[in-house]
Amino acid sequence: MDSSDSAQETPTVRLPDDWRTGRIEAVHDLAWRDLLDLVPGTAQALADLAAEQTGTTATGLARDTAVRFNGGCGSDLFLVCRECDADRAVIEIKGPQAAMNPNKDDIWQTAVYQDAYQADPALACGHFPGISPLFILLDARNRSRQAIEQKEGAYIPLSLDAWAVLTYEEVLTRAPFKDQPLARWLLACC
Numbered sequence: 139m140d141s142s143d144s145a146q147e148t149p150t151v152r153l154p155d156d157w158r159t160g161r162i163e164a165v166h167d168l169a170w171r172d173l174l175d176l177v178p179g180t181a182q183a184l185a186d187l188a189a190e191q192t193g194t195t196a197t198g199l200a201r202d203t204a205v206r207f208n209g210g211c212g213s214d215l216f217l218v219c220r221e222c223d224a225d226r227a228v229i230e231i232k233g234p235q236a237a238m239n240p241n242k243d244d245i246w247q248t249a250v251y252q253d254a255y256q257a258d259p260a261l262a263c264g265h266f267p268g269i270s271p272l273f274i275l276l277d278a279r280n281r282s283r284q285a286i287e288q289k290e291g292a293y294i295p296l297s298l299d300a301w302a303v304l305t306y307e308e309v310l311t312r313a314p315f316k317d318q319p320l321a322r323w324l325l326a327c328c
């Protein structure tokens with residue numbers, strides 16, 4: 139491949155209906171959606187990395203799934219079972235300017251998700267025998283879980299124990315992500 143190509147490549151991002159210009163976080167969400175939905179093997183590779191960090195296995199987790207926007211704020215990605223429409227993974231993307239977000243009751247969005255699946259296990263797909271859903275947080279600033287908890291949990295305690303926290307760097311620089319134009323764009327963008 140000609141290395142001079144990369145600067146001119148335009149990421150193939152599909153715009154949502156509510157797209158507003160200038161929202162870098164939204165573009166990151168879209169880029170990840172396209173990567174995970176369109177590039178074969180990426181969703182499974184991400185699940186495998188997350189499972190490795192949380193000490194479990196995710197073999198087959200991405201089989202017969204689709205990647206969707208879902209949930210209250212509409213900006214997080216969900217790996218959804220095609221058969222039952224329930225979730226196998228929640229993927230919270232923290233782009234270059236994103237902060238962890240609490241709701242109006244000062245409960246972190248990450249905890250809101252955990253509580254929701256605990257309260258209603260049917261929200262998670264029962265077709266996958268392992269941990270379901272897998273909670274995955276992707277951080278553009280390449281911070282560790284501890285760094286995020288300390289920095290952002292200064293006023294409201296934040297625990298990401300249930301989450302696999304992965305940096306853009308460690309995901310996007312390995313196969314099957316690396317060499318994808320969108321992966322290069324995401325890495326260069328932050």
Ligand SMILES: [Zn+2]
Nearest residue numbers: 219222263265
């Ligand atoms: Zn299912």
